[in-house]
Amino acid sequence: MDATPHQPRWTLEAFRAGAMATVPLLPGLCAFGIAFGTVAARQGFSLLDACLMSATVFAGVAQIIVVDAWPKELTAATIFTGAVVTALICSRFILIGASMRPWFGAVPERGLVYFTLYLLVEPPWLLGTRYYNNGGRDPAFVLGSCTMCWLSWVGSTAPGYWVGASVGDPQRFGLDLIMPAFFVVMLVSMWQGPRRAVGWAVGSVVAVATERFFGGFWYVLAGALAGSFVGGFVDD
Amino acid sequence: MIERDPIGFVAMLAGMAAAVIFCRIGGYWLLGRFPIGARLRKMLNALPGAVIASTIAPILFTGGASAWVALLAAAVTMIAARNDFAALAAGVAVAVAARAAGI
Numbered sequence: 001m002d003a004t005p006h007q008p009r010w011t012l013e014a015f016r017a018g019a020m021a022t023v024p025l026l027p028g029l030c031a032f033g034i035a036f037g038t039v040a041a042r043q044g045f046s047l048l049d050a051c052l053m054s055a056t057v058f059a060g061v062a063q064i065i066v067v068d069a070w071p072k073e074l075t076a077a078t079i080f081t082g083a084v085v086t087a088l089i090c091s092r093f094i095l096i097g098a099s100m101r102p103w104f105g106a107v108p109e110r111g112l113v114y115f116t117l118y119l120l121v122e123p124p125w126l127l128g129t130r131y132y133n134n135g136g137r138d139p140a141f142v143l144g145s146c147t148m149c150w151l152s153w154v155g156s157t158a159p160g161y162w163v164g165a166s167v168g169d170p171q172r173f174g175l176d177l178i179m180p181a182f183f184v185v186m187l188v189s190m191w192q193g194p195r196r197a198v199g200w201a202v203g204s205v206v207a208v209a210t211e212r213f214f215g216g217f218w219y220v221l222a223g224a225l226a227g228s229f230v231g232g233f234v235d236d
Numbered sequence: 237m238i239e240r241d242p243i244g245f246v247a248m249l250a251g252m253a254a255a256v257i258f259c260r261i262g263g264y265w266l267l268g269r270f271p272i273g274a275r276l277r278k279m280l281n282a283l284p285g286a287v288i289a290s291t292i293a294p295i296l297f298t299g300g301a302s303a304w305v306a307l308l309a310a311a312v313t314m315i316a317a318r319n320d321f322a323a324l325a326a327g328v329a330v331a332v333a334a335r336a337a338g339i
Contacts, residue, residue, distance in 0.1 A: 062256070087259060097259070111310075135239070186288060208294055
């Protein structure tokens with residue numbers, strides 16, 4: 001493995017650096033949490049229920065979709081359906097987690113690694129990948145970013161629950177574009193010449209086509225699989 | 237409105253959390269079972285870009301002109317300034333301006 005044995009692990013400095021790198025995203029993350037709180041209030045959840053779900057499930061789109069289509073009666077069948085829908089929406093994380101193997105596999109503190117993976121959403125993953133590519137190896141960077149995302153997600157559920165739709169239209173303030181803009185920014189930092197971008201182009205086309213023909217949940221997974229598969233066969 | 241059914245609610249939370257944990261940890265766990273060859277490592281390296289492209293391409297397809305100009309502004313600012321915060325601020329500012337102008 002390519003881990004440098006002398007590099008310190010789980011330092012407070014790296015944790016703080018990861019948390020700070022996440023700060024520019026907070027308005028976007030909170031807008032998302034407010035959207036969830038609004039849906040939960042509309043569906044008659046108690047505030048405690050809504051926050052409990054945000055804290056334990058911690059999966060934005062999956063929570064909004066499952067709560068929006070909350071079953072009238074909670075039976076084994078409807079609960080199973082809820083879990084399957086959640087797994088489908090989160091299926092891209094199977095790939096995302098796999099891509100952390102070369103870095104986290106060399107870290108001996110397995111419990112902390114698995115805890116970090118449980119909280120691993122896109123922003124810490126992408127910020128962490130850039131940190132790794134710049135030579136960083138301390139996994140606390142990722143945990144710091146995860147913690148920031150978790151706090152803002154759970155913390156913004158309550159304001160959404162209380163004020164809900166009266167917050168106004170998030171589109172007017174451009175809040176809906178913060179996450180897409182963040183993705184573009186990360187793509188710019190990853191740019192390593194047009195050959196590497198072949199996989200991006202393939203992923204885009206497959207994602208758009210999948211979204212057109214099948215809608216729903218599959219397009220990110222399909223595009224990511226196609227794009228990284230092709231990327232693996234492009235010579236530098 | 238949901239019925240008050242605390243046991244069912246906790247069961248649903250457990251089911252959803254289990255699904256999330258399965259996805260976030262499953263792929264990582266699986267790759268620990270066998271050695272990662274050069275080809276697989278290259279695919280994993282290509283994954284972040286592929287995930288991003290797959291996420292934003294449909295948004296560009298359906299988001300209209302304001303999404304295009306906002307994301308373009310973010311990209312240009314990032315190339316010029318190499319600063320996440322400046323790039324995000326530029327993207328949001330352009331989105332607000334474009335939508336206020338009715339684009």
